[in-house]
Amino acid sequence: MTHRSTTGPRRGASRRNFLGGLGAAGVALPLIPLLEPEVLAAPPATRLILLTSANGTIHEQWKPEFDGNALALSPILSPLEPHKNDLVVLDGLGWRYDDGPGVDHMRICMLWNGTPMLAGNEFQNSTGDKPCGWGGGITVDQFLAGQIGQETPFASLEFGVHNGNAHLYSRVSYAGPNQPIPPEDDPYAMFDRLFAEFGQSEAELGRLRARRKSVIDVVRGNLTTVQAKVASADRLKIEAHLDAVRKIEQRLDTTATCEVPLLGKQIDPDANDSFPVVSRLQIDMMVMALACGLTRIASLLWARAGSNVRYNWLGLSTEHHSIAHDSSDPARAQIAQINTWHAAEVAYLLEALKAVPEGDGTMLDNTLVVWGNELADGWTHSQHPTPLVLAGRAGGALTTGRYLDFGDDRHNRFLVSLCNIMGMPEVTSFGTLDEGTGALDGLV
Amino acid sequence: MSRLGHPPNQDYLVPLLATRPPKVDPQVVSVEVRAWGVAAALAILPSCYSGLVGSDGHDSQGATEDAGDEGGPASESGAPAGVCDEPSVDTSPLRRLTRSQYDNTVSDLLGVAGTPSAAIASDEKVGAFFSNASAPVAELIVEQYMRVAEELAQTATANLDALVPCDHVADPLGCGATFVEAFGLRAFRRPLTPDERTAMIALFELGHAEGGFASGFTLVVEAFLESPQFLYHLEFGLEPELPATDSGDVVALDSFELASRLSYFLWDSMPDDALFDAASADELDTPQRLRAQAERMLADPRAAAAIANFHMQWLRLDKLAELEKNATAYPTFSPELRAAMAAETARFADHVIRFDDGRLETLLTASYSLLDEPLFALYQLERPADHDPAIPVELDPSQRAGLLTHASVLATHAHADQSSPVHRGVFVRENLLCQPLAPPPPDVDVVPPELDPNASTRERFERHRSDPSCNGCHSLIDPLGFGFEHYDGIGAFRTDEGGKPIDASGEVVGGDAPDNTFDGAIELGQRLAQSELVRTCVAQQWFVYGFGRLRGEGDDCSFDQLRTSFAESGHNVRELLLAIVMTDSFRYRRIEGGQ
Incomplete structure (x- = not known):
């Protein structure tokens, strides 16, 4: 390159x-201004960013109010207040997948491909009678990378924070069945990958x-x-x-x-309390990579499914996964607190995207940001409704400032919509769990 | 409310067979266990919600079959134990080097120390052990290999004179070709083919023309380190002319493939010159000759790496390097202490297996250890002024004996601010008894009960006994885990908990010893050392470690031989390792496709 x-x-x-x-101190320095104006002359391309966090949310504290005109954000989404006109919050989507291999947290591999994991014995520990292999199909980011990612140096970039060893839990992106794509958890290695040659x-x-x-x-x-x-x-x-x-x-x-x-002072990216710093470093580099055309497709996985990160910086010393399995009110409040922290990270990303001028607007106008979670609720391990937040206008394809409750509809339809929004109207089904019902009604 | 402790994030459970576990009736769980010589059916309490998930035995097809059809350690053909009619082995998937194999190999190859693989994406696991056996490589990983190879090649130029076996000043091109030949043998772990040699020499000459000998050298080293012959454990067998049709044929490995199997099993690294020489001379063609090589290799210091590697993974200590504790609860816990904990277990296991009697019983019960300085305080021992960590020291036998009382094990299987009977019990059940448990159902609390100055740990976990929805599984877990209550969350010994005396009595529920009750982890170690379940489990774990894959039906005869040899040696792990290299599973491979 x-x-x-x-x-x-x-x-x-x-x-x-x-x-x-x-x-x-080990904090990322602002990237802004990112680019000299002359490099922004080319017509902006549409980008996709997938964000994944773990262990579920608290639905009643996540769900916003919407009167048909304006969004009133929930406590968990409140950090997104400055960006609420850029959001579409999706409710009522989930899977119908009860039998077959793999369960619960392992189904994080289905989030972006709508396809069950393979039969196999790689992850025999899932539950007694449902051993399974790796994820069973291409994820939407990789599908789009194959379609719109071929002109950029990287078809896609996978960022991670604290995902640990190679496991079904720690992979959200697949090039195909049994082809997990590891995220790069080390921001310094990512820096070298993206930027070392610029010098x-x-x-x-x-x-x-x-x-x-x-x-x-x-x-x-x-x-x-x-x-x-x-x-x-x-x-x-x-x-x-x-x-x-x-x-x-x-x-x-x-x-x-x-x-x-600029990366700031080097820290140990694997230390528990580095989590927030690594998150910001990865977001900074992701925004730059998208802004300067290194890629059009990026994803970020904030700790593996069943994450045991301790959110000490929020005053929470118990492991995330353990808190999620606790139904007491204080624990539910802590899960809300964790999800609110992640919403603030999303807000930071949106702010960074907005700081890049593009055409008559900003890079966020030409980007589709999607934030999902492997579970709806950590206590029940329910996967319905998957908490999904969209942001950005994807070059005008998406009308924002809305909340849509689909009641009890299929997640696969959402994946179809994603492809449509990203400029592929010919996509009418996605994933093997797709029931042939096409894109979501009313989203686009 | 009462809150209960579950092990979080159970990605470390231990599948051991390359077969689907039986479908388990949630009401009546019968787990088949191939104990020594006699297959035994181990009836587990009926209320564990989904029970034990795997088992050790020939239950691949036979979800519905009872253990009763097991005829003891006989092969499928009905031959007596230890005698295998025809070579039989299960399919070995193509594996990529693990991170530690990569580090050890480049260290042997280039004389470059360190852990360059830290820049390579983490390994997959098979059972408890790292093995890249399933997923294909991703673009990121290939790029990581490229960057690491470039750095290694650059670093190695500092060693040019040591690495190049000829005068590269007087005759750079001739010497380049000589280097390619010699280095190629070691990098690809077999002699280069003419095509490989031609391509590498051409690459060297290209680099030489551009920037002199060192430039040719780095290009060639990079190409070797990025090639599949280096990065994968490639095995084709003795009929290289045959394309690898999916015939299902069992073929003998060639000498170089056997040399690599030996070296990665016993050294976690590439073969040395003696092994290459033996391979060249075709001197690895009988079980006895393999054994002789293995004996030589076990006497070599490099065997310590593999023994450490096995124990760190078997005991689930691979996360110890990043273990963090609550500073208020455990102010003395530090990275230095953590490193000393890992070092103790690695040194102790190596000492027992290579320098002491090698017996499993010694691993589980010896009241000596090999300690770095930070552990003396934790173990409440006086450190001799002239202490050398390589010299065993006597421990207080009432406080410490064997692996189960190592601080590494106790601290890893504990919470950040307290001990964990559940983590410790699950660990023993799964990794020592080879009885994987199902994870808890989703809608239960898995946060450990709050610390309570007025209640012992045992009392705080009382609900596991009183609540029938918990009791099914926890009756298998907690009576093991309570046995460790003399050790806090970082493994320090304690006689009381907040003034209350410790009750460390427990039971190996479903165990096969004459007496399965015990008091404290030291007695637990003694019970487990006498258990056929544990002995078979250890053989099984070494099998999975050694082959980097699960055991399948085709390996039955080999596994029976292993257990025979292990038993005849008085359960000497050293003998077990030597027996592994003599099996058909070690010497043959099966040519079979999957899809």
Whole structure:
């Protein structure tokens, strides 16, 4: 990937160089202004951001009031007050999936693909009689990445905060059945992935690119040889590897123009109490990557399903998952508090998107933000209704400032609507649980 | 309200068979357990809502079959235990190196220490053990491999003279070719094919033309480290001419494949020169020769890495590195203490298996340990002035004996501010008895009861006994977990809790010892050491660790042999490891597709 910084070649503009000059506490510095005006001349593209948090919400404290004109936000959504005219809150959607492999938190893998997990024994621990494998189908972000993500250096970017080891719980994005895509939980690694090359001169970049291509040539040859020899069940693994190599190689020919964000003082991203800092760092980098055309599709997973993060910064020292399993009033209040904190993170994202001017408006006007949760309610493990908040106008495709209660409708219809909003009206069903009823009525 | 403790986020449960567990009748749960020599049906209390989820035995198809049709440790063909008519093995999925395998391998290969794999996405697990056996690699991971390889290759240029076996100044091109040949053997863990050699030499020459020898060197090292022959455990068997049709044929592994199986099993890393030499000379072709190599390898310090790796995962200590505690409840808990806890378990297990008698009983009952400085205070021991952590020290046998009383185990299986009979009980039930439990139903409280100065932990968990909806499963869990009540949330010994004397009496419900009751974790360790359930479980755990996959029906004969050898050795884990490398499951592979 060749990169050009708007401020010209920036020698050594790696995070390590930035870190030396910053003694401040481990907080992200504002990115704004993000870009010089001249790079914004091109017509803005529509972007998709999927946000996922865990362990359910408290529906009665989440559900807003709507009189047909104006939204009156609920306690949990109150941090979004400055953005309420940019929101569409969706209620009454869920799955009808009771049998089959996998249960409860594991169904986080269904959130964005509307497809049950595979049969298998990778996750035999789910419940006594419902062992399962990885997620069973492509997620909506990856589907759209295949459609509208091919012109950008990265078809999509997956950000994470504290997701831990590879597990059904810690993956929300799938390239296809049994093809989980790991999020990058380390903001510093993400920085290197996105921005490390911006500090290099054209000559250095050219050399790096040529060397990578030479190595990839040999690696691809080796993969092809191995592919022909392995058993058919293993061949899929080598094919996926080849496909990844191909994408990385293609990226070497792309260009983007970005301002390199500042990361502040380096912290341990895995420490429990780093959670809020990592969340902000990831959001900052996501906004920059979208703004400067590194990708059009991004997702962020705030801790795995069944997350055990301790929200110490809110004064909550018990593990999130344990609180969610507690039906007492104080615990319910704490779950509301946690969800309110996540709403504030969403608000921070929206604010950052609004800070980027685009055309006559801001980047938020050309973006569709979707915030969902793996469960409706942690106490019952119910998945109906999935709490869903949309934000942004997706280039005018979405009318905002609304609350829609679908009563008892299917989540798959929502996934169809997402594709339609993102410029794919020809999509009429999504996921294997789809009942052929098309997009949601009244959303678009 | 009364609140109860459930283990959160049960992603660590322990499936052990490559087969679907039986459908369990929620009312009457009968769990089949292949105890030593005799298959026993273990009737579990009838009220556990969905009971034990897996079992150890040949129950793959037989959800409805009772244990009674088990004929003891006989193979499917009816042959007596330990004798296998024809080579039989279950299918091994293609596996990618785990993070620790990657780190150890590049360290051996390039002399670069550290944990470069920290920059690579986390591993999948099979059972309790890391193994990348299922999901294909994602683009992110391939990119991570690329970046890590670039950094490693760059770092290795500092070692150029040590890594390159020839004069690269006098004859850079000739030396480059020599390097490719020698390094290629070690990186791909077998001799290069002519095509591989040609491609790598061409790449070297390209780099050399661009920037001299070091430039060619780094390009080649990157290409090796990013190639599938390095990143995957590739195994084709002895008939390389045959394409891997999905024939279901069982084929012998070739010598180099066996060398890699040995090294990753016993060292968690690549083969050394002696193993490569043995492979080149075809000296790994009999079980006895494999055993001889394994004996040599167990005597090598590198075996400590694999033994540590096994125990950290078996005992679910892989999360210890990030364990955090409530600073008010446990002000002495620190990263240094945490690291010392991990080091103790790793050193102790290694010492028992490689330097002491190797017996499972010793692992579970020995009242000595190998301690880093921070643990002396926690264990209330005086530290000798000239203490060396590599030298065993005697512990107070009334307070500490065996793995179950290690602070690592006790602190990991506890809450941030208190002990956890439930976590500890589940841990013993699943990881030592190999009886996975179903997670709690969703609509129950799993927050541990509030600390109460007027109530002991046992009293606070009373509802688990009194409430029938809890009792079914918790009768399997809590009587084990209460046995650990002499140890607080970071593993410090205590005789009372807020002035109330500790009651650490318990029972291995459904256990197979003559007496399943015990008082305290030390007696629990003694009971478990005599349990055939535990012995079979340990063999099973090593099997899963060693093969990076679940055990399937095709492995029955091999597994029977393992248990025989384990028993005949007095349950010496060292002998168990040697027995594993002699089995058909180790020496053969099955060529089979999945889909």
